[in-house]
Amino acid sequence: MEILVPLMNGFAVALTPLNLAYLLAGVLMGTLVGILPGLGPTAGIAILLPATLHVEPVTAIVMLAAIYYGAMYGATITAILINTPGVPAVVASTFDGHPLARKGRAGAALVMQAVASFVGGMTGLVLLVLIAPFATVFATRFGPPEFFVLSAAGMIAMGAILGADRRSGVLSALLGFALATIGLDVGSGQPRFTFGSADLLAGVPFVPLAIGVFGVGEVLHAIRGQNEAGPGPGSEASLSRVNVPTSAEWAESRPAMLRGSAIGFVIGVVPGVGATLASLIAYGVEKARSASPERFGDGAMAGLAAPEAANNAAASGAMVPLLMLGVPGSAATAVLLGAFLTWGLLPGPLLMTENPDFAWGLIASMVLGNLALLTVSLVAVPAFSAIARIPFGLVAPIVIVLCVVGAAASTGGAFGIIVMWAGGLLGYAMKRFGFSTPALIIAFVLAPLAEDSLRQTLVISGGSPTIFLDRPVALVLGVLTLIAVARGPIRASSSKGPP
Amino acid sequence: MTHRSSLARRLGTLAVLGLAACTGQESGRDDAPYPSGRLQWTIPFGPGGGNDRMARTLIEIIDQYELYPAAIEPSNRVGGSGAQGWGWIFARRGDPYQITTISGSFLTLPFQAGVPWSPADFTPVALLASDDAVVVVAADAPLTTFEAFLATARDRPVAIGGVGALNSDVLTLQGLARQAGFTLRYVSFNGFGALSSALLSGAVEVVVTSPGEAIGLLQAGTIRAIGYAGDAPPSWMAEVPTFETLGYGDVVVSMPRGVVLAPGVGPEAQAWWVETMRRVAETPEWADYLETAGLRREEVYGDAFGEALGELERVFRTAFEEGR
Numbered sequence: 001m002e003i004l005v006p007l008m009n010g011f012a013v014a015l016t017p018l019n020l021a022y023l024l025a026g027v028l029m030g031t032l033v034g035i036l037p038g039l040g041p042t043a044g045i046a047i048l049l050p051a052t053l054h055v056e057p058v059t060a061i062v063m064l065a066a067i068y069y070g071a072m073y074g075a076t077i078t079a080i081l082i083n084t085p086g087v088p089a090v091v092a093s094t095f096d097g098h099p100l101a102r103k104g105r106a107g108a109a110l111v112m113q114a115v116a117s118f119v120g121g122m123t124g125l126v127l128l129v130l131i132a133p134f135a136t137v138f139a140t141r142f143g144p145p146e147f148f149v150l151s152a153a154g155m156i157a158m159g160a161i162l163g164a165d166r167r168s169g170v171l172s173a174l175l176g177f178a179l180a181t182i183g184l185d186v187g188s189g190q191p192r193f194t195f196g197s198a199d200l201l202a203g204v205p206f207v208p209l210a211i212g213v214f215g216v217g218e219v220l221h222a223i224r225g226q227n228e229a230g231p232g233p234g235s236e237a238s239l240s241r242v243n244v245p246t247s248a249e250w251a252e253s254r255p256a257m258l259r260g261s262a263i264g265f266v267i268g269v270v271p272g273v274g275a276t277l278a279s280l281i282a283y284g285v286e287k288a289r290s291a292s293p294e295r296f297g298d299g300a301m302a303g304l305a306a307p308e309a310a311n312n313a314a315a316s317g318a319m320v321p322l323l324m325l326g327v328p329g330s331a332a333t334a335v336l337l338g339a340f341l342t343w344g345l346l347p348g349p350l351l352m353t354e355n356p357d358f359a360w361g362l363i364a365s366m367v368l369g370n371l372a373l374l375t376v377s378l379v380a381v382p383a384f385s386a387i388a389r390i391p392f393g394l395v396a397p398i399v400i401v402l403c404v405v406g407a408a409a410s411t412g413g414a415f416g417i418i419v420m421w422a423g424g425l426l427g428y429a430m431k432r433f434g435f436s437t438p439a440l441i442i443a444f445v446l447a448p449l450a451e452d453s454l455r456q457t458l459v460i461s462g463g464s465p466t467i468f469l470d471r472p473v474a475l476v477l478g479v480l481t482l483i484a485v486a487r488g489p490i491r492a493s494s495s496k497g498p499p
Numbered sequence: 500m501t502h503r504s505s506l507a508r509r510l511g512t513l514a515v516l517g518l519a520a521c522t523g524q525e526s527g528r529d530d531a532p533y534p535s536g537r538l539q540w541t542i543p544f545g546p547g548g549g550n551d552r553m554a555r556t557l558i559e560i561i562d563q564y565e566l567y568p569a570a571i572e573p574s575n576r577v578g579g580s581g582a583q584g585w586g587w588i589f590a591r592r593g594d595p596y597q598i599t600t601i602s603g604s605f606l607t608l609p610f611q612a613g614v615p616w617s618p619a620d621f622t623p624v625a626l627l628a629s630d631d632a633v634v635v636v637a638a639d640a641p642l643t644t645f646e647a648f649l650a651t652a653r654d655r656p657v658a659i660g661g662v663g664a665l666n667s668d669v670l671t672l673q674g675l676a677r678q679a680g681f682t683l684r685y686v687s688f689n690g691f692g693a694l695s696s697a698l699l700s701g702a703v704e705v706v707v708t709s710p711g712e713a714i715g716l717l718q719a720g721t722i723r724a725i726g727y728a729g730d731a732p733p734s735w736m737a738e739v740p741t742f743e744t745l746g747y748g749d750v751v752v753s754m755p756r757g758v759v760l761a762p763g764v765g766p767e768a769q770a771w772w773v774e775t776m777r778r779v780a781e782t783p784e785w786a787d788y789l790e791t792a793g794l795r796r797e798e799v800y801g802d803a804f805g806e807a808l809g810e811l812e813r814v815f816r817t818a819f820e821e822g823r
Contacts, residue, residue: 046546046575053559143702144686147693184579184612186687189664191579191612198586198614202578271696321696326715328692331545338547341791342555348715412576452689459686460658460702471702 007129010360014368019059023365026063027372030070035078037086037211038406041071042331049339057343058358062365064339068332069121069315069366072275073373076113076308081106081387082399084215086406088206088445089275089311092283094214095161095438096296096303103299106388107243107381112301113308114377116257120309121370123261124268124316128363135269135317136324142270144456145467145474150270151450153481154277157284158446160296161438172436176443179204180451187455199415207410209444212420213437215403217427219396224432243385245301253305256286264310268317274330275314276445279307288484316366323352323359533595533768540573541599543584548690549630549709549792551575553756554600556788560779567775580604580663582614588761589616595768597761598624603666603754606808606815611665618812622760622769623805625776628794629753631729632668633710633739635722637698645726645745648705652681660686660694660703667754668707670818671728674750675742698722709754710736710793729753733793752818755811756794757804773801 013019033044044067052060072089079090080097093113100109127135155173162169182193183203194200245253260282267278286306287296296303321327326348328334340347345355352359387395407420427437461467468474540558544550554573561567576584581604591597601618609617634645642648642657651657661668664687676683686703688694691712698706699721706713706722710733716722717736724739728751732739742748758776760769779785780798789796799807 042546049546050555050573140696140699143697143700145702146700184582185664186689187664189580189607189611189687196613198579198582201580201582201586201612201614205578271692321692325695325699325721326719327695327699328547328690334548334690334692335546338552341547341552346715346718349719349721350715412574456686456688456697457702459684462656462684473700 003129006356006360007364009357010362010364011367013058013357013361014062014365018055019062019361019365020368022055022059022063023066023369024372026066027070027369027376030067031074031077031373031376033067034071034074034076034086036406037075037078037084037215037402038207038409040075040087040207040410041068042335043410044071045332045335045339049335049342052339053342057340057345057355058361060339060343061336061358061362062369064336065319065362065366066369068336069312069369070373072312072315073114073117073377076117077110077377077384080109080113080304081384082215082395082402083218084211084399084403084406085441086207086211088210088441089279089314090307091210091276091438091441091445092279092307093304093311095283095307096298096300098218099297099299100301100304101388104388105243105299107385108245108249108301109304110381110384111378112245112249112253112304114374114381116253116260116305116308117312117377118370118374119257120261120264120312121316121373122367123258123309124265124313125363125366125370127262127265127313128316128319132320132324135320138266139269139271139321139325139327141473143471144453144460145471146270146477147453148450148457149468149474149477149481150267150277151446151453153477153484154280154442154446155450156481156485157281158439158442160284160287160293161442162436165434168434169436169439172430172439173443176440177447179209179440180444180447186448186452187459199411203448204444205411205416205419206445208407208416208419209423210441211403211406212423213427213430213441215399216420216424217431217437219399220424220428221431222392223396224428249301252290252300252302256282256302256306257309259285259289260306260309261313264313265317267310268314269320271321271325271327274318275311277449278314278317279311280442280446282306282310288487312370319363319366322347323362325349326351533771534568536596537569538567538571538596538598540571541584541588541597542573542575543577543581543599544575544602545577545690546575549711549756550581550600550602552711552792553628553788553794556785557600557758557779560782560784561775563784564778564782566778579612580608582608582612585616585621586614588759589620591761593763593765594761595764598772599759601755601757601759603630603668604663606755606812607665607819609812610816610819616762618759618808619805620762622762622764623801623808624758624760624769624772625780625801626755626757626797626799626804626807627776627780628756628789629729629797630667630709630711630756630794631727631751631753632671632707633713633724633728633732633736633793634726635698635706635708635713635717635724636704637701638720638723640701640704640723642704643723643725645740648725649679649681652676653679656682656684657705658684658686658703659705659707660688660697661707662688662690662694665819667752667815670752670815671750672707673818673821674752675747678747678750695722711791714791714793729795731795733790735790736793752814753795753797755797755808757799769801776800 033039045064075086075090076093079085079094083098085091263282264278287293322333328337407416542554588599608614697703727739728742
C-alpha cells in the first residue's frame with residue numbers, strides 16, 4: 001500500500017531522539033494537566049507554545065499534540081477517582097467510572113480506561129491514515145443545520161443519563177440549558193442575564209461549574225452520608241475485591257470499545273463538535289444496546305469503555321479537519337492551528353502535500369504517544385487506585401483544595417472560585433433531592449451548540465424549517481436519530497439508584 | 500445570614516491573598532526608573548486568533564531586539580468578545596505594567612454590551628494596523644465575482660457568514676447592503692472554524708473574514724476571494740478587486756489593531772511605549788507579519804491615537820444605530 005511509505009517516513013521523523021524526548025515530555029505534561037482539574041489541554045498548549053519556538057515545527061507539534069491527547073487520559077483519572085471532570089469530554093466517563101471507584105474497583109476502572117483510551121486513540125489513527133481523504137469530504141458537509149441535528153442526537157443520548165426519576169432528570173437538564181443562556185449572545189451580540197457583571201459576559205465558565213457540581217457536590221454529599229448513614233463513599237473500598245476487570249467485563253467492553261471508537265472518530269472529524277458529544281453518544285448507544293441497561297450508572301464496565309474509546313478516537317479524528325482543511329475543530333486544535341502560523345507553516349489543504357514530514361511525523365508520533373500513555377497509565381494504576389483507599393476524611397480536604405485551585409486557575413481569579421462554590425452547593429442540593437447532575441452538565445455543554453446552530457440555520461433559511469430536508473447529510477442524520485428514538489426510548493427506570 | 504458573612508469573609512481573605520500574590524510578582528517600584536518590572540500583557544481573545552497572533556508577534560519582536568528590560572508575561576483572558584480581558588485591564592488603573600492589544604469589539608462593547616468602560620478611558624499608545632475584511636466564496640460556488648454576488652443578493656436573499664454579531668465587518672456589510680440595494684441576511688458564528696465549515700458545506704454562500712484567517716484556504720484554492728475592503732490587498736492576493744475599484748469604497752469600516760495601557764498611566768510610561776512601538780513598527784519582522792496576516796500598516800501614536808479611537812467609536816456607534 002502506497003500509504004505506508006509516508007507513514008514509515010513519519011515514523012523515521014518521530015523516532016529521532018529529540019522528537020521522542022519532546023513526545024514523552026508532552027505525554028507526561030498532558031497527563032498531569034489532565035489530572036489537575038482547571039488548566040485543561042487548551043491552556044496547557046497555550047502556556048507551552050512559546051517554549052516550542054526554538055525547535056523544529058515537527059518537534060513542537062509532536063509535543064503540543066501529546067499534551068492534547070495526554071490530557072484526555074489524565075482527566076479521566078480524576079473523573080473516575082474523585083468524580084471531577086476537568087474537561088467536558090470526560091463527563092461521560094464519570095457516569096460509570098466513579099461508581100466503580102466507589103465500589104472499591106478503582107484499579108479495574110483505571111485499567112479499563114487506559115486500555116479503552118488506547119484502543120480508541122489507535123483505531124482513530126488507523127482510520128485517519130486509511131480514510132482521511134474521504135473523511136475530508138465528510139467534514140466539508142457540515143454547516144449549521146447538520147450541527148443542530150447532531151446536537152439533537154446528543155440530547156436524545158442524554159435520555160440515557162436522566163436518572164431514576166425522569167421528571168427530575170428533565171428538570172435538571174432544563175436548568176443546565178438555562179445556565180447556558182447566560183452571557184453575550186452570539187446571534188445578536190446582546191448580553192443575557194448578566195445583571196451588569198462583566199465576568200458573566202463570557203457566560204458561566206465550564207470548568208469551575210463542573211468541578212463544583214461534581215467534585216465539591218460529591219464531597220458535601222458524602223460528608224452528609226457519613227454523618228447520617230455510617231461510612232460514606234470511598235471508605236467502603238475493600239482490598240480483597242478483584243482489582244482488574246473480570247473476563248466478563250472484558251467481554252462486554254470489547255465491542256463497546258470498538259463501537260465507541262467508530263462513533264468517536266466520525267464525530268471527531270466534524271469540525272467543532274468533538275469529543276464531548278462523541279463520548280456522550282457512545283455512552284447512550286452502549287446503554288441502549290445493553291441487555292442489562294440497569295447496571296449503567298452503577299458501575300458497568302462497558303459504560304466506561306465506550307465513552308473513553310470515543311473521546312480518544314475523537315482526538316484522532318479532529319486531526320482530519322486540522323491537517324487537511326486547516327479548520328480547527330475545538331479550542332485546543334485552534335491553538336495548534338495558531339501555532340502552525342507562528343512556526344511559519346500555512347495551515348490548510350496544502351499542508352499535507354507541502355509538508356509531508358510534518359503531517360506524517362505528527363501522525364506517527366501519536367501512535368507512539370498512545371503507546372507511551374498506555375504504559376504510563378498501567379504502571380500508575382496501583383498508585384492511583386491507592387488514592388481510592390485513603391480514608392474519606394483525608395481525601396475530602398485534598399479534593400476541595402484541588403477544586404479551589406483548579407477553579408481559580410481556570411478563570412484566573414476569584415470569580416471561578418465563586419462559581420465553583422455555587423456549583424458545589426447546587427450539586428449537593430441536586431443529589432440530596434434526587435436530581436441528575438450529569439444531565440445538568442451535559443445540557444449545559446450541548447445547549448450553546450444547539451442554540452447557535454438552530455438560530456444560524458433559521459437565519460440562513462429565512463425561518464423555514466424545510467432546510468433540514470434540503471440538505472442530504474442533515475436529512476440522513478435526522479432520520480437515523482428518529483430511528484434511534486423509535487426503536488424504543490431508553491428505559492427510565494434503568495439508571496442508578498441512590499448511592 | 501451567618502453563612503453568607505462567613506463566605507464573604509473567606510472570599511475577602513482569598514482576595515487579600517490574591518492581591519498579595521500579585522504585588523509580590525511585581526518587582527517594579529514607584530521610585531525605580533520606568534520600565535523595570537515584569538510586564539503583564541493581557542490578550543483578551545483565545546490563542547491562535549488575530550489579536551493573540553499580533554500580541555505574541557509584538558512580544559517576540561520586543562524580546563528579539565531587547566527593547567524591554569524585564570520579563571513580559573502574556574495571558575489570554577478570554578470571554579465576552581474581549582470584555583473579560585479589557586475589563587481586567589480597566590480595573591488596574593494607574594498600573595504602568597498592564598498593557599493590552601485591541602480589536603474591533605473594543606469599540607463596540609461599550610454601547611453593545613454596556614461594559615463600564617469606554618475606549619477613551621485607556622491610556623493610548625499606538626494604532627499599528629488596520630484589519631480590512633475580505634469577501635470570500637467557496638471555489639466551486641456559482642457566485643464567482645463580486646458583481647454576481649450583488650446581483651444575486653438583489654434577486655434573492657444570500658446567507659452571508661462572519662464571526663460575531665457586531666464588528667467592523669458587519670458594519671461594512673450593512674453599508675454595502677444599503678448602497679447596493681439588497682437585504683442583508685447575516686449569520687453570526689463563534690469562530691473561524693465553524694464559519695469556514697459552514698462556507699465549505701454550502702450552508703452560507705458568502706463569508707466576510709480577515710485575510711489572515713483565510714490565507715490557508717485561499718492559497719490552496721479551496722475558497723476564492725471576490726472583494727477586499729482595504730485600499731491595497733496583500734501581495735499574495737493582489738489580483739482581488741478592492742471595494743474602492745468596485746465602487747463601494749465609502750462603505751468600508753476598518754478594524755483597528757493597536758496597543759493601549761491601563762487607564763490613568765502617567766505620561767512617562769506612555770511616552771516610553773510610544774517610542775518602543777515606533778521601533779517595533781520599523782523592524783523587518785513586523786513588516787513580514789503585516790504581510791502574512793493581511794494587515795494594512797496604519798500608524799497613529801500617543802494622544803493622537805486616543806483621538807482617533809474616539810472618532811472611530813463615533814463611526815461605529817453611528818453605524819450601529821443606523822443598522823438597527
